[in-house]
Amino acid sequence: MVNLFGVNIIGLSPGKHQFEYELNKEFFAKYGAESVTKGNLKADVLLNKHETFIECLFTINGTVEVTCDRSLDLFDLTLQINRMLVYKFGDEDREISDDVQMVHRDTATLDLGQPMYEYIVLAIPFKKIHPRFLQDENEDEEVKLIYTTETEAEKNEDTPIDPRWEKLKKLK
Numbered sequence: 001m002v003n004l005f006g007v008n009i010i011g012l013s014p015g016k017h018q019f020e021y022e023l024n025k026e027f028f029a030k031y032g033a034e035s036v037t038k039g040n041l042k043a044d045v046l047l048n049k050h051e052t053f054i055e056c057l058f059t060i061n062g063t064v065e066v067t068c069d070r071s072l073d074l075f076d077l078t079l080q081i082n083r084m085l086v087y088k089f090g091d092e093d094r095e096i097s098d099d100v101q102m103v104h105r106d107t108a109t110l111d112l113g114q115p116m117y118e119y120i121v122l123a124i125p126f127k128k129i130h131p132r133f134l135q136d137e138n139e140d141e142e143v144k145l146i147y148t149t150e151t152e153a154e155k156n157e158d159t160p161i162d163p164r165w166e167k168l169k170k171l172k
Contacts, residue, residue, distance in 0.1 A: 004021075004113070005021060005027075005111055005112045005113030005114075005116070006109040006110065006111050006112070006113075007019065007047065007109060007110050007112060008108060008109050009049065009054065009107065009108065009109065009110055010108050012047075012049050013049070014049050014050060014051065015048070015049060016046060016047070016048045017046075017047045017048075017049065018044065018045070018046055018047075019044070019045040019047060019112070020042070020043070020044055020045075021042070021043040021045070021112075021116070022041075022042060022043075023039060023040075023041040023042070023043055023060070023062070023116065023120070024038075024039065024040055024041075025037070025038050025039075027039075027113065027117070028117070030113065031113055031114060031116075031117035032117060032121075035121045035124065036064050036065070036066070036120060036121060036124070037065065038064070038065040039062060039063060039064035039065060039120070040062050040063055041060055041061065041062030041063070041064070041079065041120065042060070042061055042062055043058060043059070043060045043116050044058075044059045044060075045057070045058055045059075045112055045116075046059075052088065052089055053086055053087060053088045053089065054086070054087040054110070055084065055085075055086050056084070056085045056086070056087065056110075056112065056115075057082070057083075057084050058081065058082070058083045058084075058085065058112075058115065058116060058119060059081070059082050060079065060080075060081040060116060060119060060120060060123075061079065061080050061081070062078075062079060063076040063077060063078050063079065064076070064077050064079060064120065064124065065077075066124060066128045067128065068128055068129060068130035068133070069127055069128050069129060070129055070130065070133055071130055071133070073130055075130045075131065077124065077125075077128065079120065079123045079124070081119050081120065081123050083099075083115075083119050084099060085099055085100075085101065085115055086099060086100045086101070087101050087102075087103050087110060088100060088101070088102050088103070089102075089103060089104075089105045089107075090102040090103070090104065090105070091104065091105070092104060093107075
């Protein structure tokens with residue numbers, strides 16, 4: 001089976017290389033349809049190969065189909081993603097951080113599909129609200145003062161304050 005999102009890095013000369021991918025239903029079926037099943041995205045990957053590492057700049061734009069948490073209606077959510085991933089050559093395959101992965105020196109191909117899928121899933125907000133409800137959401141998020149730490153003595157400066165508390169206030 002041919003990996004459409006694999007890049008042969010052994011045959012790649014040092015320098016910058018541009019790759020373009022169309023991410024659609026087949027892409028999501030391959031990399032995990034739990035979170036996203038449909039989408040229409042375009043991914044531009046700028047791969048910069050060096051002697052000891054490879055920089056990958058991912059630019060992903062388009063829409064994914066998600067379910068509204070309020071009405072359970074399906075709607076297209078627009079995504080604009082710009083992420084950098086660095087592959088360092090080493091003795092083993094492991095993740096060093098979110099943006100740096102170590103790959104074995106003898107690795108022939110990099111699968112760019114998995115990080116693209118992860119970036120898409122991470123870009124989807126936790127609370128997915130259909131655009132027709134966005135106005136209602138903004139009105140609901142008004143700041144409401146529920147609790148205040150100001151005491152009655154602080155409100156009324158005319159009342160005498162215990163001298164011990166007055167000295168403690170000066171320490172602030």
